[in-house]
Amino acid sequence: MIFTEGQVYTHTFHVTQEVYDSFQVCSQDRNPLHTNEAFARAKGFPDRVMYGNILNAFVSFFIGECLEIKNVMIQSQSINFKKPVFMNDTLDLTAKVDGIYDSVNTVEFKFAFANIKNGVMVANGKVSISVMP
Numbered sequence: 001m002i003f004t005e006g007q008v009y010t011h012t013f014h015v016t017q018e019v020y021d022s023f024q025v026c027s028q029d030r031n032p033l034h035t036n037e038a039f040a041r042a043k044g045f046p047d048r049v050m051y052g053n054i055l056n057a058f059v060s061f062f063i064g065e066c067l068e069i070k071n072v073m074i075q076s077q078s079i080n081f082k083k084p085v086f087m088n089d090t091l092d093l094t095a096k097v098d099g100i101y102d103s104v105n106t107v108e109f110k111f112a113f114a115n116i117k118n119g120v121m122v123a124n125g126k127v128s129i130s131v132m133p
Contacts, residue, residue, distance in 0.1 A: 003093055003107050007097040009067050012110060012116070015050050015089045023054050023067045050085040055113055055123050062093055062111075071132040075106065079125035083115070098111040098126070105131045 024030070032039035033049050040048045056079060065072055085091065091113045099108035112124040 001096050009095045011093045011113050014090045023051050047086050052081045072129045074080045075130050077127045083122040
């Protein structure tokens with residue numbers, strides 16, 4: 001397998017209006033926390049909170065587009081949301097190979113997203129992929 005235990009990958013993502021709009025169209029989620037600035041402010045946030053699952057989409061992009069091989073498929077994915085993300089935030093994804101299971105052609109990554117603005121981790125999790133022959 002081309003992966004090695006402890007191998008680290010990084011990628012930067014930008015939460016743009018286009019990302020927000022595309023996710024909203026795809027999910028059909030119109031919760032006011034995500035769509036209404038006044039509602040979000042009334043709940044103690046400085047602005048609309050971005051959809052957390054945008055980060056799951058970023059993980060999908062990382063697996064499908066950033067790895068050096070394309071014959072991979074996500075088997076499972078979990079994410080823990082730690083801090084809110086807002087429009088125009090820039091996030092650094094760091095993903096580390098945490099397990100290689102040759103007998104079942106599986107690789108597990110631990111990942112974390114950090115907000116570049118303040119260095120604070122906004123989410124972390126795990127993703128397992130299968131490497132197809």
